[in-house]
Amino acid sequence: MLATDVPDVLALLNWMDDAPEREVFSPEARSEGELKVECEDCTCLVDADEEGVLAYCALSPFRDGLVMEGPISDGGQVGPLLRHALERADGLPVYAFAARDNLPVREALEAAGFAPMHTTDFYSAPLSRLTPHACAPAGHRIVHHLPLATYRELFRASEDTWAERLNWTPEQVDEHFARPDVRLVALLRGEQPVGFAELEFNAEDARADVTYVAVHPAERGQGYGLTLLALAAAEADTRPELRTLRVRAHDHMKPARALYARAGLTHCRSVVTYMKEGDEDV
Structure with missing residues (x-):
């Protein structure tokens, strides 16, 4: 991810916020400056074309391994993005979180080898x-x-x-x-x-x-x-x-x-x- 991608990633985060069924684990930041700081300690990947960023995911330390932010996609290629992210996991376990109704992301995670552990109800x-x-x-x-x-x-x-x-x-x-x-x-x-x-x-x-x-x-x-x-x-x-x-x-x-x-x-x-x-x- 380039520094110039930050506004598009922020737009994806806001797009996710607009519908509960799009929810995944994601950065807390909702401003460009805060997002740049929050991404400093993460491995951040995007799927982008000439029109901008279409999908985002990131890896950061968590428990005994890593946690995935995203994937968040508004028309991007989630499967290849997940594969590229997992190549950077250095053999560590990777955790991910998605809304129960976020079926596209859940299907992509399971296709990439993730297994559901449990559901948390609020x-x-x-x-x-x-x-x-x-x-x-x-x-x-x-x-x-x-x-x-x-x-x-x-x-x-x-x-x-x-x-x-x-x-x-x-x-x-x-x-x-x-x-x-x-x-x-x-x-x-x-x-x-x-x-x-x-x-x-x-x-x-x-x-x-x-x-x-x-x-x-x-x-x-x-x-x-x-x-x-x-x-x-x-x-x-x-x-x-x-x-x-x-x-x-x-x-x-x-x-x-x-x-x-x-x-x-x-x-x-x-x-x-x-x-x-x-x-x-x-």
């Missing part, structure tokens, strides 16, 4: 639907900070899909929760934490995302999940620019899906995670 509700139930049960209290050892112990017991968080240094944990768009809501019975919810605020979309909601296995079945969702909504409601709470669950997480249904959240979006395994001999 659910949302207006804050006003949840906040009336935001109160701590008798004998419980709400805190917005946990000692690092306590947080890790509760996280380890409650979560099985985001284990990389346990490898964060104390400095990384402090830096994360010091962000103005991140908030922790934990529920304690006496001095014993029973569960927590983590929030990220997205003012641009007037939305708060619950990135994690977890109840200690020994405390489940007592309504703490519903309470934590309501407390998370109440925390988001302290920010007048936010209107909606959104949560997510992988397709195998049946208890979480049942919880969201009981809380009155409705399905709003589905994303399929793909992976192309690396070449162990490289």
Whole structure:
């Protein structure tokens, strides 16, 4: 990709934004300057003709391998673009994400050797639907900070899909929760934490995302999940620019899906995670 391609890539990103079924993992930048900076650490490829860029994809470090941005195409050649990108993967596994309804991209990924891992479903509700139930049960209290050892112990017991968080240094944990768009809501019975919810605020979309909601296995079945969702909504409601709470669950997480249904959240979006395994001999 050339520097002169940036305006066309930005136009492709905006084209993707216009329809939910076109969604793929993509750069966050939506200005030329920010996009140039974001692309500096990526391997960026385009399919272009004399009229400009028709398709875009990129590779950047992710987990144990690489993540693919795109492919995004408005008439370009996605198959050859994917092949060129994978030639630059250096034998590492490559992850990709596409909206469930983005059938052209999903078919292209599978033709290039990507296999679906799971589907993540998103659910949302207006804050006003949840906040009336935001109160701590008798004998419980709400805190917005946990000692690092306590947080890790509760996280380890409650979560099985985001284990990389346990490898964060104390400095990384402090830096994360010091962000103005991140908030922790934990529920304690006496001095014993029973569960927590983590929030990220997205003012641009007037939305708060619950990135994690977890109840200690020994405390489940007592309504703490519903309470934590309501407390998370109440925390988001302290920010007048936010209107909606959104949560997510992988397709195998049946208890979480049942919880969201009981809380009155409705399905709003589905994303399929793909992976192309690396070449162990490289």
